[in-house]
Amino acid sequence: MKVKSRKMPVGHHEHCDKCYNVHCQVPVQSSVSCMVIKCRKNCGAILHMCKQEEHQLLCPNETVPCLNVIYGCPLTMLRHRLAKHLEVCPASVVCCSQEWNRWPVSETDLTFYKNVSENPQTEVNLDVAMALRDQALLFQSIKMKNIFPELVVSDPALQEISTGVNSLAEEATCSLVNGEFTETGCTRMEEKELNQEERDALARSRDVDCIQNYSSWEKIFKKEMDGCKQTVKNLSKEEGNRKEKEEQGSSNCQGGTRDSNMSQETAAAAAAAPRMDGATGFAPWQDGVLERLSREVNIAEYNMYLVHNGAMLINFGQLAACTPRDKDFVYGNLEPIEVKSVRTFNVPISYRAKRCHLKDPARKAKTAHQSVDTSDLKESLEDLPKCDEVSTTLLCSLEKELKGHSISESVGIDGHYVDIGTQTYNFASAPFKADATLADVIADKPHSLYVHIEAESVTRRHNKTSSAFSCMCGHFFRRDEYRSHFRNVHCDIQASLSGWFQQRCPLAYLGCTFTQTRFHPAGHQATIKYCQSVSAFVLQPEVPSALCEGPQRNGVHNLDPLSSLPMEILQHIAGYLDSFTLSQLSQVSHLMREVCAILLLERGMVSLKWEKKTYSHGGSSWRSSHTYFSSASVFLQVWEFSPLFSSVDRWGFSNNPSMSDHLKTCSFYQREVHTEPVALPCLGEVR
Secondary structure, rough: OOOOOOOOOOOOOOOOOOOOOOOOOOOOOOOOOOOOOOOOOOOOEEEHHHHHHHHHOOOOEEEEEEOHHHHHOOOOOHHHHHHHHHOOOOOOEEEOEEEEEEEEEEHHHHHHHHHHHHOOOOOHHHHHHHHHHHHHHHHHHHHHHHHHHHHHHOHHHHHHHHHHHHHHHHHHHHOOOOOOOOOOOEEEEOOOOHHHHHHHHHHHHHOOOOOHHHHHHHHHHHHHHHHHHHHHHHHHHHHHHHHHHHHHHHHOHHHHHHHHHHHHHHHHHHHHHOOOOOOOOOOOOOOOHHHHHHHHHOOOHHHHHHHHHHHHHHOOOOOOOOOOHHHOOOOOOOOOOOOOOOOOOOOOOOOOOOOOHHHHHHOOOOOOOOOOOOOHHHOOOOOOOOOOOHHHHHHHHHHHHHHHOOOOOOOEEOOOOOOOOOOOOOOOOOOOOOEEHHHOOOOOOOOOOEEEOOOOEEOOOOOOOOEEEEEEOOEEEEEOOOHHHHHHHHHHHHHHHHHOOOOOOOOOHHHOOOOOOOOOEOOOOEEEEEEEOEEEEEEOOOHHHHHHHHOOOEEEEOOOOOHOOOOOHHHHHHHHHHHHHHHHHOOOHHHHHHHHOOOOOHOEEEEEEEEEEEEOOOOEEEEEEEEEEOEEEEEEEEEEEEOOOOOOOOOEEEEOOOHHHHHOOOOOOOOOOOOOOOOOHHHHHHH
């Protein structure tokens, strides 16, 4: 047995391909082997010279780009440093997925939330600031068309598109060559039959509907025609073999009988032979295809053929689009059949009807089914009170998310009675736009707080079946910054806002909005604030007023003494700042922006810029934005600093006065002083 040798790639040798010996002594030959060398990058590898290019893909000392180069990281390094670099890679971005729940404000707590909404003080009231941030995101996510579709204004453009689509569908369904429109809008085929020549001319005509699909139909049914011809040949062959066996069995018959058998065989063969005039086969355009199918196939296959090829049978005139009136089914002499009512439902023994249902039906007052509407109140629609958009929308949104249906829905009480509920809403801002959100509806109204300031953190394993809204952090950080963010923000601050990290007045339920922060970073004079521009907690140091004024020059305060320093010193000072401070410093001046840009590779993060692409058919998708630079497509990248403040390892108590000092001056603390003596119950009995 001769084995064909494997062809070696150009530059490789048959011996070197299998050799792993460091001390290889095979003589160097141009077609068999090459010399053994050491790696030029001094990684310690010894290999044949022809494997040097392949070794560059594995060499730990080879200079390669970062693994996140497609996401924007521009750094190159040695291969063995890739793993260590991923910890501080600017393109290794993490999204915080911490979640918590918030409940809507009930009607019993309106006093406190009304006072807080009038003077929120979001920088000091950390819980109020977080609640307003979550409420804004919640209102932007609620679409009014999903909650109240009957109160949404229909878009005229969409109506035109839908009307055009419906008209095209009607034309595609009812457009026939020889037809007429009846009162019901359906097209009825005429009774005129077309011969083969007229069908061929119709097939060659360009005025027929769906002519662009004729070539595909021809390809599909050409295979079926060939299969039908082959089937006819096989049937004729089997028929000939059967006739030959019959002739051999009846060889002792008379010659006249043999002649008659031969004539019958010839006639049968002629009948079974395929005709070329289109009278055989099962293609929709062939004459008599339905008659042949009814004779040769069963009823199931016949019905399946009509289902798949019904449209083409109508277009080629083999099948009428609508049943003519003279062929409609007419009832003949039918005998009446006695109808018997069978009650299969038995009331369970454990069923206990309500007391109101156990009354004597003979003494029951006459009742009538009547719909109740607001018109029965004899009040005009303008005089009726308007529904609050926010409260009603939040209630309907929770009800729909929790139970999967609207608030007013027909609900079965038991096996006999059903409560039918109808409810309408009257909003002052209705009707709404098609793409309107709850935030757009209340944009012109004064802002109020509609969710609780207390939040409860949950995990993904928690079954959130209560009527609450879920919120998520959603901030982006570098991989080496995420640990500090989660520990300081979510574990230290947010988890203990209610009563521990931040303390409120005990009379808050009466409407008092006083609050104070009890902790600050140990060893540093700084306080925790909430920044509305980045929607995150930040660390604000307490700077003496003398430093804020700046040094004096010629009797004038210099408010920007840092700009006169050299670039190297400014860069060294900026290296001690956290990410949030760098992002704010970059917005001060062009010089400071250049200083912060130098630290982007070391302290910043990069991500691709995404844009939403909407297609003509209404679908949409997200793709990364790109631009053309030097006739090449380049993805747009966004460099920025994360909203992370300096890491806090320990917290200390702030030097704040006790809450009892506030209660002495709290306007909601009303004491009742009794100066007159009050008789005790026991003293009355003694007297």
